Amino acid sequence: GGVGKTTLAKAIYNRIFRQFGGSCFLSNVRSKAEELGLVKLQEQLLCQILKTNEFEVDSVAEGVNLIKARLGSHKVLIVLDDVDHRSQLESLTRERSWFGSGSVIIITTRDEHLLYGLTTSEIYQAKLLNINEAQQLFSRHTFNRFSPPQEYIELAQNIIKYSGGLPLTLVTLGSHMQGRSIEEWRYEFKKLKAIPHCEIQKILQISFDGLDDNTQGVFLDIACF
Numbered sequence: 001g002g003v004g005k006t007t008l009a010k011a012i013y014n015r016i017f018r019q020f021g022g023s024c025f026l027s028n029v030r031s032k033a034e035e036l037g038l039v040k041l042q043e044q045l046l047c048q049i050l051k052t053n054e055f056e057v058d059s060v061a062e063g064v065n066l067i068k069a070r071l072g073s074h075k076v077l078i079v080l081d082d083v084d085h086r087s088q089l090e091s092l093t094r095e096r097s098w099f100g101s102g103s104v105i106i107i108t109t110r111d112e113h114l115l116y117g118l119t120t121s122e123i124y125q126a127k128l129l130n131i132n133e134a135q136q137l138f139s140r141h142t143f144n145r146f147s148p149p150q151e152y153i154e155l156a157q158n159i160i161k162y163s164g165g166l167p168l169t170l171v172t173l174g175s176h177m178q179g180r181s182i183e184e185w186r187y188e189f190k191k192l193k194a195i196p197h198c199e200i201q202k203i204l205q206i207s208f209d210g211l212d213d214n215t216q217g218v219f220l221d222i223a224c225f
Contacts, residue, residue, distance in 0.1 A: 005108045006081055007167070012106065013079050021100070022049035023077040026092070030084040038091045039063055045092055049076055060091045068098045075102040083109045089118070128165030135160055137167060141174030155185045162192060 010025065017023040024045050026032075032041060042063030046055045049071060057063040076099050080092060093105050107115065115123055129137065136146045138160050143149065148156040159177070163169040173192075177185060 009079050009081060009106050009108050013077065016104075017077050020077040020103070021075045022051075022071070024048035025079045025081065027081045029080050029088050029092075030082045033085070033088050038087065041088070042067065042091060045078070046070060049074065049078075064091060064094070067092070071099050072097075073100050075100045077104050077106075079106045079108070081108050083107055083114060084111060086114055089114065129167060129170070130165070131160070134163065134165050134170055138163070138170045138174045141171050142177050151182060152185065155182070155189060159189060159192070162189075 006027075013023070013025050025048075026041060026044060029041065038060050039057045042057050042060070043055050046057075046063075046066060047053055055066065057066060078093055078099075080088065083089060089107070093099075093107075096103070096105075099105075109115065112123070112125070135148075135156070138156065139146055139148050142156070143152075159173055160170065163173065177188065180188065
């Protein structure tokens, strides 16, 4: 993870949701399915789209029937964020025919194989940021500007290079470095270099808890169908 696909999906959602009769952004499907169960996710989907709290689903099968019955004539926009198991798709958005004409479903997942066999119109795989984009993102979260001050340029470039162009890493490290002195930067970068690049996820733990849920939940793949 770390490429920024949840952020992208949220941006798309915010831009186009008014074009639909109903919409739902289900965040952190993986963790919520484990914690709350698929039935609760079905209830959330129905309640958000139909703007009501009246649904109480007793089983996944009942939830599927309710989704088909109540949403079959609605043009909807649905985002399923952080899907990690086929059962989540099967219980929430298995068939395009469940929803009205013109509906759009966006899925973010780390596992592209989950998308195989779906009636997807497009699969988008994110690319890493180039050096200029990475510098702007890092500097924006560190210095509240799009380039580092002269005295920080070399250290900033080292950190940006180490990030590998991953937006989440840049945002996390940028926020972590904000307001620190040159000496503190050198000390923090020394700690970073001690972490093998193949274990880059450890970097995120430095100040991961300070990020919002949308930024934490970034993924490798996004599919629209």
